[in-house]
Amino acid sequence: MLDTIDRIAADYLKPAAIHAAEEGVFQLSLWEALGDVGLTTAMLPESAGGLALGLHEVCDMLSRCAYHAMPIPIAETALAIALVSASNPQWTGPLADALIHTYSKEQHRLVLSASLQKEELMALRVGWAGQAQALVLVDEQGTVSWCDRPRQAWQVVAARRNLAGEPREDVRIHAEHISTRSHGMGLHHRFEQMGALVRAAQINGAIERTLQLSIQYANERKQFGRAIGKFQAVQHMLAVLASHAAASQAAYQAALDAIAGHGWGEHAAWSVAIAKARASEAAGLCADLAHQVHGAMGFTREHSLHRFTRRLYAWRDEFGNEAYWQSRVGAWTLELGAEALWDHLVRQ
Amino acid sequence: MSGTSFSFEPVQLPAQAVALREEVRRFVADHVQAGAFDPRLNAWGTRHPAFSKACGEKGYIGMCWPKRYGGHERSALERFVVIEELLAAGAPVGCHWVADRQSGTQILRHGTEEAKSLIIPKIVKGECYFSIGMSEPDSGSDLAAVRSRAQRVDGGWEITGSKVWTSAAHMAHYLILLARTEALDQDRHAGLTQFIIDTSKPGFSTRPIHNLYGGHDFNEVILQDYFVSDAMVLGEVGQGWRLVTGELAFERSGPDRFMSTFQLLLDSIRQLSKFDHSDRHSLQELGRLIVHLASLRRMSSSIAGKLERGENPAIEAALVKDLGTAFEREVPEVFRRLFGIEPSMGPSAAYDENLGMTILRSPSFTLRGGTREILRGMIARGLGLR
Numbered sequence: 001m002l003d004t005i006d007r008i009a010a011d012y013l014k015p016a017a018i019h020a021a022e023e024g025v026f027q028l029s030l031w032e033a034l035g036d037v038g039l040t041t042a043m044l045p046e047s048a049g050g051l052a053l054g055l056h057e058v059c060d061m062l063s064r065c066a067y068h069a070m071p072i073p074i075a076e077t078a079l080a081i082a083l084v085s086a087s088n089p090q091w092t093g094p095l096a097d098a099l100i101h102t103y104s105k106e107q108h109r110l111v112l113s114a115s116l117q118k119e120e121l122m123a124l125r126v127g128w129a130g131q132a133q134a135l136v137l138v139d140e141q142g143t144v145s146w147c148d149r150p151r152q153a154w155q156v157v158a159a160r161r162n163l164a165g166e167p168r169e170d171v172r173i174h175a176e177h178i179s180t181r182s183h184g185m186g187l188h189h190r191f192e193q194m195g196a197l198v199r200a201a202q203i204n205g206a207i208e209r210t211l212q213l214s215i216q217y218a219n220e221r222k223q224f225g226r227a228i229g230k231f232q233a234v235q236h237m238l239a240v241l242a243s244h245a246a247a248s249q250a251a252y253q254a255a256l257d258a259i260a261g262h263g264w265g266e267h268a269a270w271s272v273a274i275a276k277a278r279a280s281e282a283a284g285l286c287a288d289l290a291h292q293v294h295g296a297m298g299f300t301r302e303h304s305l306h307r308f309t310r311r312l313y314a315w316r317d318e319f320g321n322e323a324y325w326q327s328r329v330g331a332w333t334l335e336l337g338a339e340a341l342w343d344h345l346v347r348q
Numbered sequence: 349m350s351g352t353s354f355s356f357e358p359v360q361l362p363a364q365a366v367a368l369r370e371e372v373r374r375f376v377a378d379h380v381q382a383g384a385f386d387p388r389l390n391a392w393g394t395r396h397p398a399f400s401k402a403c404g405e406k407g408y409i410g411m412c413w414p415k416r417y418g419g420h421e422r423s424a425l426e427r428f429v430v431i432e433e434l435l436a437a438g439a440p441v442g443c444h445w446v447a448d449r450q451s452g453t454q455i456l457r458h459g460t461e462e463a464k465s466l467i468i469p470k471i472v473k474g475e476c477y478f479s480i481g482m483s484e485p486d487s488g489s490d491l492a493a494v495r496s497r498a499q500r501v502d503g504g505w506e507i508t509g510s511k512v513w514t515s516a517a518h519m520a521h522y523l524i525l526l527a528r529t530e531a532l533d534q535d536r537h538a539g540l541t542q543f544i545i546d547t548s549k550p551g552f553s554t555r556p557i558h559n560l561y562g563g564h565d566f567n568e569v570i571l572q573d574y575f576v577s578d579a580m581v582l583g584e585v586g587q588g589w590r591l592v593t594g595e596l597a598f599e600r601s602g603p604d605r606f607m608s609t610f611q612l613l614l615d616s617i618r619q620l621s622k623f624d625h626s627d628r629h630s631l632q633e634l635g636r637l638i639v640h641l642a643s644l645r646r647m648s649s650s651i652a653g654k655l656e657r658g659e660n661p662a663i664e665a666a667l668v669k670d671l672g673t674a675f676e677r678e679v680p681e682v683f684r685r686l687f688g689i690e691p692s693m694g695p696s697a698a699y700d701e702n703l704g705m706t707i708l709r710s711p712s713f714t715l716r717g718g719t720r721e722i723l724r725g726m727i728a729r730g731l732g733l734r
Contacts, residue, residue, distance in 0.1 A: 208353050215731050235728035236721070242354065242731055243667050250356045250650070251643040257358055277639040322639075323632050330635030334626060338617040342436045342610075345642060346369065 009068035021071035066205030073128035087144035088182035153177030162314035195319035196276035251278035280322035359653030372433035387438030396440035404474025417468035428652035451478035481525030540588030606672025663730035
């Protein structure tokens, strides 16, 4: 699967496509190429055109797409499918091809508490809403709804973008088009956790590429008559970058293992919080170090580094930044108390 | 994964790990209850001969070593469980720590039959302590610069030279010592050999070097015409560099490289609860430490898995040690800021004294066993730089 992604990236992410994507042109051919091999709907059962992949494989897939900085809503689509599947397995069939989720803290408050009364709703910073063919909504009660009539059902009122240039749009949703609803206890929290896990996966993929680019640059760029990678100061920056990359990856793998072993319970909540906190902290640090190694060259549009570092600067704040998840972990730690902490750590 | 990033594969701890944990916890709790030590003052820097002997009786030393030398032939992962439980509990394992962590393994790998049968059973009993004879006045991070000289004599070698920063040499029964057996040549890494030094023999003496807070851990070790028999040579003569780097991989590979301040972390959590520090800033600072600790533990167990599979995780160990020692140093810093108290010097487990002594100890965390700078150099080499 990872080889397939690498091949598709090589075929469809040529300089012209990357440039067009930066200008806001949706990369339909890339999207379709991924769709042709089932990756855009990877979690769906095969009967619904998917690959029936498990969470672990889907996250690895998303990590690899991030390694290529693919300018498409593959993570958001995976999240939408996961959310819908979790709330009602029957839904997955009709949604097979075109799900984009919506998520933001504001949206929870706006959509969800109000969704049944108001005629018109606002959702803020919705990923790729302008390109989406369907929106999935979740509220604080765990009610999951969806609407699939773009233009009629919702309009983009502010075409905002995150630091990587990915669409994060404010949309007005017309309540009468919110078609089906399903309810699942705690789905709101589950969605937050799934989002955090997915962003951690993506951050790790982008960090890995950032590290590779930095090592390559340090070995090629010459100053003072030798490769800058020969200088201890540069070596140490790269060592720190690699260390945080490894720690972030380890925390993420621990979260995947916790979910595989115990499902979406307390273990998952704890370990996903750790994974996203660690990834978000590493993201900024690694991006900063990569830029320091690359010098002015890395600060250009021409060099590819920004495609990865800008995603790191964006993704670290989405689905909760490190401070948000750290304070969650801190609160749980105080609840556990000093005497129970060690046992809790080794049982994860 | 690509060649540039390091992999820390997950490990499945053995089924008996759960029972083993319970056993170690009961063992430590019994000693605490009997007043043998205060866990808050912790850890592998604290030397307690009776406790080490009890560890030996319990089978917690030489766990992976062959039975014919008194070892227990258990897996590296079982050993990992015992080690991390002892460290987490703040058990005073300092007496036998070096012997169990590195010296014994080094002797089993490279020692003569005579050395193995003489020394290993004593280590396993918790009655035989080792120090590390690497650094010298002119050889710190640059270990290949050692000058201690071993001259061939009838039946063995005669060594003259000195070592410094030799922790607990005044209490140790033996040192593994790196000396030059050939004059310095083009290849600085050639002509070095490791010897087992019996501290009770003539020609061996120590002089205390007090550390910054007045403690006596460091020593200067002086060898004057010290005779060591051929039986106490490790490996082939002249191959000492390869041996010593192998020993360092063991020295750096364990959870002791991020658990030094764990007991202070626990005590700080008690303080947070007691004084109701549940504001967002406190929770965030505490949470960040726990996030780092959990990630480190995951990586550390992965290294134990690599050891179990017979791999040499020298670079991964350097990486975990670099991150781990940074974490250890952050613990007192975070709580010093949060509580706004003035840390004190003193031997008690009162919070201000424990915090104060940890602050004074913490500069050593990123020095001992290889400085942060040496470790980062190793990591960089592992990344394909240099």
